Amino acid sequence: MSGTNHRDLRIICCVKVVPRPEEVSVDQDTMTIDRANARSIINPPDMNLLEMALQLKDQHGGEVILLSMGPPLFDEYLRVGLSLGADSAYLLSDRAFGGADTLATSYTLAQGIRRIRDERGCDLVLCGEESSDGATAQVPPGIAEWLDMPQVTYAGELSLVDGHLHAVREVKGGHEVLKAPLPAVVSVRVGVNEPRFIDFERKAWAENEAPVTVWAADDLDLDTEAIGLTGSPTSVSGLGQARSVERRREVIEGTPEEEARALFEQLQTFLRVRA
């Protein structure tokens, strides 16, 4: 690849489906999240990575390929991604993948990416910053390690220059620009863009005709000891409820000058207490 001509650009977007946070409950006996009684959504940070991928495709052409690991019901959410602008989707789904921690999850996704790369090519793997349910942020670096690809985490901007990836990420007091050869794995910072709306012209195609390929364990070149519960060295040993912080609300009244002064004094006190 050279210049800005990336006609064959293949971007694999790792998209997770998560339960709506407000509907999640925890089973105190099994120490697992009860997802069965919660409605699902595409992991919100993954909408940002998808928007980033679609913007790169708008600029350079190429293909946006969705990849997810989860139960068959994820199919309908991948179709939402297809109606937003993705070209095809893969779902890794098998009971053998169940109970996977982040190590086994990143391994399974990496093996899926390997197969897509072998069959269709892969220049970039995009992940979200973290999931809204597991929230470890370990899967993107895990994928990069399994695939031995360069990785950039928490990227805010991405561009492709002379066959290299330029990624900007904010650091305390400024930002840094990282340059990496392709293919690379990037986790995209949450909230960096405004995800686009569904393209209604694509909707019927996405819902009925678009290719969503389902791969089971036998379809991938896998070490069966490294997947699912067997391949998961971590376990949840305890669960606690976070103490909710008491909130105080006060209406400040008076003239605009009086209100501003009262607010200023309150903020001053607040900042002094925290200093």
Ligand SMILES: Cc1cc2nc3c(=O)[nH]c(=O)nc-3n(C[C@H](O)[C@H](O)[C@H](O)COP(=O)(O)OP(=O)(O)OC[C@H]3O[C@@H](n4cnc5c(N)ncnc54)[C@H](O)[C@@H]3O)c2cc1C
């Ligand atoms: C012992 C143990 C058992 C578990 N058992 C189960 C179980 O049975 N069922 C279950 O659903 N979860 C289970 N989990 C949770 C599971 O490990 C995580 O959901 C998964 O590994 C992703 O980690 P995370 O949510 O922290 O993702 P993060 O690392 O925070 O996610 C970052 C990004 O990685 C990508 N990503 C993460 N997961 C996926 C995915 N599945 N598909 C595509 N992209 C993805 C997304 O782009 C996401 O934005 C278990 C966890 C442990 C520790």
